[in-house]
Amino acid sequence: MEKRLSELKPGETGVIVSIQALTIHRRHRRRHSWGFQRRLEDMGLTPGTKIMIMQSAPFHGPIEIYVRGSRLAIGRGMAERILVSVEK
Amino acid sequence: MKKDKIIISLAGNANVGKSVIFNHLTGLHQHIGNWPGKTVEKAEGTLHFKGHTIDIIDLPGIYSLSTFSIEELISREYIAVENPDLVINVVDASVLERNLFFTLQLVELETPIVIALNQMDMAKKKGIKINHEKMEKILGVPVVPTVATSRAGIHELMQTSVDVVEKGVGKPTKIRYGEEVETRIQKLSEMVSRLQLPYPARWAAIKLLEGDEQIEGKIRQLDPEIVSVARKLAEEIERIHGHSCSTVITSERYEIAGRIAREVQEIVPLRKLPMRERLHALTTHKILGYPVMVAVILSVFFGIFSFGDYTSQLLGIVFEDLCSVYEGVFGTGMLATLVWGGIIEGLIAGITIALPYLIPFYLVLYFIEDSGYLSRIAFLMDNLMHKIGLHGKAFIPMMLGYGCNVPACLGCRIMETERERLLATFVVTLVPCAATSVIILGLVGAYVGFEWALLLYVIDLLIIFVLGRIAFKVLPGESTGLIMEMHDYRTPHLKTVVKQTWFRLKDFVIMAFPLIIAGSFIIKLIDVLGFLEPIADILSPVTVVWLGLPAITGITLIFGVLRKELTLLMLATLFETADFATVVGFGSVQMIVFTLVAMLYIPCVATIAALVKEQGWRRALFITVFEIAFAIFVGGIAYRILMLTGM
Numbered sequence: 001m002e003k004r005l006s007e008l009k010p011g012e013t014g015v016i017v018s019i020q021a022l023t024i025h026r027r028h029r030r031r032h033s034w035g036f037q038r039r040l041e042d043m044g045l046t047p048g049t050k051i052m053i054m055q056s057a058p059f060h061g062p063i064e065i066y067v068r069g070s071r072l073a074i075g076r077g078m079a080e081r082i083l084v085s086v087e088k
Numbered sequence: 089m090k091k092d093k094i095i096i097s098l099a100g101n102a103n104v105g106k107s108v109i110f111n112h113l114t115g116l117h118q119h120i121g122n123w124p125g126k127t128v129e130k131a132e133g134t135l136h137f138k139g140h141t142i143d144i145i146d147l148p149g150i151y152s153l154s155t156f157s158i159e160e161l162i163s164r165e166y167i168a169v170e171n172p173d174l175v176i177n178v179v180d181a182s183v184l185e186r187n188l189f190f191t192l193q194l195v196e197l198e199t200p201i202v203i204a205l206n207q208m209d210m211a212k213k214k215g216i217k218i219n220h221e222k223m224e225k226i227l228g229v230p231v232v233p234t235v236a237t238s239r240a241g242i243h244e245l246m247q248t249s250v251d252v253v254e255k256g257v258g259k260p261t262k263i264r265y266g267e268e269v270e271t272r273i274q275k276l277s278e279m280v281s282r283l284q285l286p287y288p289a290r291w292a293a294i295k296l297l298e299g300d301e302q303i304e305g306k307i308r309q310l311d312p313e314i315v316s317v318a319r320k321l322a323e324e325i326e327r328i329h330g331h332s333c334s335t336v337i338t339s340e341r342y343e344i345a346g347r348i349a350r351e352v353q354e355i356v357p358l359r360k361l362p363m364r365e366r367l368h369a370l371t372t373h374k375i376l377g378y379p380v381m382v383a384v385i386l387s388v389f390f391g392i393f394s395f396g397d398y399t400s401q402l403l404g405i406v407f408e409d410l411c412s413v414y415e416g417v418f419g420t421g422m423l424a425t426l427v428w429g430g431i432i433e434g435l436i437a438g439i440t441i442a443l444p445y446l447i448p449f450y451l452v453l454y455f456i457e458d459s460g461y462l463s464r465i466a467f468l469m470d471n472l473m474h475k476i477g478l479h480g481k482a483f484i485p486m487m488l489g490y491g492c493n494v495p496a497c498l499g500c501r502i503m504e505t506e507r508e509r510l511l512a513t514f515v516v517t518l519v520p521c522a523a524t525s526v527i528i529l530g531l532v533g534a535y536v537g538f539e540w541a542l543l544l545y546v547i548d549l550l551i552i553f554v555l556g557r558i559a560f561k562v563l564p565g566e567s568t569g570l571i572m573e574m575h576d577y578r579t580p581h582l583k584t585v586v587k588q589t590w591f592r593l594k595d596f597v598i599m600a601f602p603l604i605i606a607g608s609f610i611i612k613l614i615d616v617l618g619f620l621e622p623i624a625d626i627l628s629p630v631t632v633v634w635l636g637l638p639a640i641t642g643i644t645l646i647f648g649v650l651r652k653e654l655t656l657l658m659l660a661t662l663f664e665t666a667d668f669a670t671v672v673g674f675g676s677v678q679m680i681v682f683t684l685v686a687m688l689y690i691p692c693v694a695t696i697a698a699l700v701k702e703q704g705w706r707r708a709l710f711i712t713v714f715e716i717a718f719a720i721f722v723g724g725i726a727y728r729i730l731m732l733t734g735m
Binding site for chain 1: 151152154156183184185186189331332334335338339342346349368372374375463466467468470471472474479480569570571572573574575576
């Protein structure tokens with residue numbers, strides 16, 4: 001089943017399916033989506049990567065995930081764009 | 089080959105202990121500056137090792153060699169174009185996979201590398217055992233295990249480095265991608281190798297496939313044909329894998345990094361939850377995290393400001409005594425007054441204001457950053473800071489702004505991109521500092537009412553929110569959400585923290601003091617020459633007509649540029665009373681308007697100096713002029729609204 005990373009609960013694991021491009025922001029269209037996706041990938045969030053949700057900050061704050069042996073904090077807006085497949 | 093001078097650069101992820109190694113190597117022979125034209129810090133130092141003079145350059149901590157941040161761009165241009173004799177890649181042994189991803193990119197740049205496998209103690213605590221000899225064999229690069237905080241392995245690291253520079257070593261093992269990607273890289277790199285590029289052909293070919301705009305641009309100038317071939321090849325890869333070509337390459341690179349990590353490390357699961365994990369759980373806890381944060385921040389503030397206040401006053405007394413001694417020797421003639429009031433007072437302002445607050449601030453900032461707590465605060469505060477277009481990390485400089493804008497401006501360096509740095513710096517200069525609070529509480533709080541003082545703080549927050557949002561919309565570039573590694577808690581290396589503080593402080597003094605002294609000299613000169621009153625008259629259309637204030641307040645606002653609390657002291661001097669309630673023509677409305685203007689207009693001269701240092705003359709000037717104009721605008725509006733309410 002595919003879900004957004006932001007919808008996962010603490011303790012759940014999943015495998016990254018894809019990262020949705022950023023919505024177009026007037027000028028500099030291409031660079032925008034590119035930079036955002038590249039940044040996530042450079043931090044190890046590539047398709048096929050296994051991740052585990054550790055916790056999320058209250059009031060719609062960032063999400064803490066465990067990926068490739070380290071702990072990352074990801075802003076909610078970014079987490080909404082990461083599609084994850086969850087076994088159920 | 090014996091070289092007289094060897095250039096070595098340190099590269100690696102953030103928080104891997106690079107600066108600790110840098111400090112061990114260079115001791116007190118270091119220089120902190122900026123990369124030419126950039127707001128990125130450049131740390132350089134010299135080391136003498138067995139008859140060699142070695143220049144060490146500490147590159148910024150980064151995760152990749154793409155062009156996402158200025159740091160990444162600077163690092164890769166430096167390594168590829170300046171060609172240091174050797175790159176020491178500092179690797180965090182406790183997070184091997186992520187670190188190796190960066191190592192692989194360095195290998196692709198075909199620069200001579202020695203790996204410092206650092207934080208071996210941390211890895212051991214996490215139950216990770218690493219076979220560094222095996223790692224050396226797989227990568228084809230010398231690997232030296234180190235524990236930088238206790239200096240273990242540093243000597244061996246330098247010995248190996250010098251050996252590599254003198255004798256050279258075999259080529260590192262080539263990183264081979266999957267078949268579909270590999271054949272296309274080879275095809276492209278053959279084409280690229282015919283061009284005269286400062287980069288290795290294979291690396292440039294990979295970057296072309298990844299769609300790297302900077303490399304594309306450079307190659308298009310030489311041979312546009314290659315770029316279109318690269319695009320076509322990238323599309324082919326995209327069709328095969330169903331993901332963009334850069335995604336495929338990054339994935340495969342991480343795959344290789346993961347495979348190497350699994351081969352060389354052995355992980356023994358820990359039986360007991362270690363202290364640092366419990367600390368992490370507590371400090372990021374949904375509910376408990378916040379009181380802990382508030383307690384930490386309050387005690388930090390209390391510490392910084394009680395130290396700052398005490399030292400500042402102590403220094404003030406010392407200088408007052410000095411002043412009477414000075415007057416005894418040189419008299420109170422015009423020249424003597426000018427020298428004391430202009431130059432020496434400026435120096436005193438710098439020493440008594442900036443230093444007592446800056447020293448503890450720097451110490452604390454490095455301490456919470458190195459320990460890992462800063463990233464936890466960013467985690468908790470991210471959502472709130474997003475409302476003004478910034479992310480969690482900006483919370484720290486903003487809070488600091490309430491104490492003093494100077495360290496707050498300098499603290500904006502913790503932001504990642506140039507855009508965020510500018511945005512944070514701008515927001516920070518709008519925060520009322522301790523001196524501004526003296527005016528707010530001492531004038532409005534004391535004479536109009538506490539609720540009005542409180543209202544001014546609320547108005548300021550609203551202004552920050554609105555202007556922050558506008559600046560966020562107007563400034564070009566991508567707004568980046570938070571993506572941040574939260575590394576394990578650890579005890580910061582005290583010596584490194586102290587040295588970092590010392591060298592940053594030196595840098596600031598050299599930059600800011602001349603500006604502070606010049607500023608105070610000019611104002612004193614105007615005063616001594618008797619130009620203050622005429623200037624107050626010139627300003628009267630603004631002060632009297634637009635703001636509805638007594639004309640002499642213009643003078644106090646000029647002096648406020650030196651130190652904001654001076655506006656209040658000057659006001660008392662000029663009104664010849666410290667009881668402002670008795671002054672005719674300076675009622676509640678005037679007090680509120682005056683305070684509002686003093687709160688918003690121009691950051692003091694020390695802050696301007698910090699702005700110039702961080703953002704350059706142009707932006708510093710722009711922010712300063714904008715804030716003066718904005719303060720006057722808001723003041724005038726407030727005056728009219730308050731008059732309407734019949735106060």
